[in-house]
Amino acid sequence: MPTEKSDELITAKGLSKLYGDFVAVNGIDFSVHKGESFGFLGPNGAGKSTIMRIIAATLTRTSGEITVLGKDPADRGPEIRAHLGVVPQQDNLDQALSVTDNLYIYGRYFGLSRKFINAKIEELLDFAQLTEKRDAKVEMLSGGMKRRLTIARALISEPEILMLDEPTTGLDPQARHILWDRLFRLKEQGVTLLITTHYMDEAEQLCDRLMVLDKGSIMAEDSPAGLIKKYVTKEVLEVRFGSERNAEVSEQLGALCARIEVLPDRILMYADDAEKVLEEIHKSGLHPVTSLVRRSSLEDVFLRLTGRTLVE
C-alpha cells in the first residue's frame, strides 16, 4: 500500500459532524491514496453518507481537519468538486431531461465545451450501456439504468476521484455485476474510488482498503483479507438447533472452537478447520438441524467488532 504523503488525496484528522447534539461522525482519522479503491463499510446510520458529503464539499464538518487534494472543502468547494465525480445515495438525475441531456448539461455545469461533451457522451452511453435509451426521459428508465446513468454522469468531467454512495443498493445481482465490472475498468484507468456499502461481497470485490464504521466511529481499517485475518478464523461453521435449544447447547459447543457467536436463529463457530469441528459435534452426540461450513467473511468481522450483524 502506498504511504507517501504526496500520494494522499484525502486526509482527515479528528473529523466530526454533529447534527444538533447528535454525533453522526465521531472524530475519525483516515487517508485515501491515489489510485486506490477505498471503502466505508457500516450499517444504516453509521455515518457513511455524511463523510462522503463532507469530502464532496456539500456538507460542512463540525470540527477536525480534512483536506481533499490539499485543499479545505469548507472554503474551496467549487475547485474541489471539479476533481470529483459524485454518485449520491439517492439518484438526483434531472427528471425533466432525456438521458443524453442529463449527461450534456452536467458537463456544462463543469464549464466544459459542447464539443468535448458531445464526444464524451457517446463514450459514456456505451460505457453505461444506455445507447439505445439515449433519447428516453429519465423517468422511463429502470432503477439499474438510472444508477448506471448517474455513474456515467459523474464521469463526464473525467474526475480523478469517483465517489459512490451505495452504488448498487436496490439492483438485482446481474445489474450489480455489470456495475462492478464498470468500476473495475475505471480503477484500471487510475481513477481513485471511494465507495460506501453495507454489502460485504461488494466491499470484498471492489475495495483495496476498508474502513469499518459503526455509529460514527472507526471500528477497524485494513484490506478485506487483512480484516478477516486479523479478526476472525479462516472458516466458520453455522449450526442451528432450533431457536430454543441454541442457547442451551452453546456452552458445550464453545469448547470445540476458537470463538462462538450465538445469534437468535443460529450459532456461528469460528475455527480454521470447520469440518473438523462439525465432526466433533456429531461425535459428542449433538445433532444440529442444519449445518453449513463456509469461509469467513467481512460479515463475521463486523459481528466480531460490534456484536451485531450488518444487515438485519
Next chain:
Amino acid sequence: MITSAAVAIAEARIGRRGESVYSGRARTIIERSYLAFRSSTWIVVATGFLEPVLYLVSFGFGVGKLIGKIEVAPGHFVSYAAFIAPALLATSAMNGAIYDATWNVFFKLRFDRVYQGMLATSLGPLDVALGEIGWALLRGMLYAIAFMSILGGVGLITTPWALLAIPCAVLISFGFAAVGMAVTTYMKSFEQMNLINIVLLPMFLFSGSFYPLSIYPGWLQAFIKVLPLWHGVALIRSVSLGIFSAALIPHILYFVVMIIFGLYFTTRRLTLLFMR
C-alpha cells in the same frame, strides 16, 4: 494531480472574489431550463401572458368608456386604457418572473433533487441562484415584450421613449424573481406557497394600477408606496409617457435593492439547505 478540462476551468478562477460560492457559470443553469422548457407545453406560458391582455381589454376598453381622461402628471392627460397599460406591463413583468421563481423553484427545492445535482459539480450556490432567477427574468421579459407589441398594435404607444419600458420591465422582473426565489426557499408547504398569491393579487389591484393613488387617504398612500409593484407601475408609467425626472431614481434603486437582497438570501438559503 490530474488536470482535467474541468479542473483547469475551475482553477482559472482561483483568487476571484466569491470563488467559494460562484464559478461564473449561471448561464449553464439557464441552458438547463431551456432544455427542460423545450419539451414542456407552451400553453402554460401563453396563459400567463394572456392575463394582462384580458385586463386591458375589459378594463381599458370596457370600463374606460365610462371614464374620461386621467391626469398622470401636472397638465398631462391620457385615456384610461393608456393609464392602465403601463401598470399592466409592470404586472406582466412581475407575473412572468414570479411564476418560475416561486412555483417552479418550489418543486425543484422540495421534490426534485435538481439543486443537489447541480451543487455536486463545480458550480456554487450563487451560480444556481443567478441562473434560476435569470431564467425567471427571461420569462418576465418575454411577457413584457409581447405585451408591448400589443400596446403598439392598438395604438397605445405614443412616444418612442416607451421602448425604454422594456429595460424597466426587465429590472422589475429581476427584482421580483430574486425576491420571489428567496422567499420560496423558506416555504415548506403548498399552503405557504399560496400565501405568495394572496399577497400578489391585492398588490396588483391596489398599487395604482387602475386609478391614481391620490384617491387613498394619506396613510394608505404611504403604505402602498412601500410595496414594490407601485414602484414598478410608477416607473413604467413615467417612462412610457416620456416623462423623465429625478423622481424615477428611487424606483430604480428599489429594484436594485430587491435584486441584491434576493440574490443574497437565495444563495444563503441554498447553501443552508443543500450544503450544510
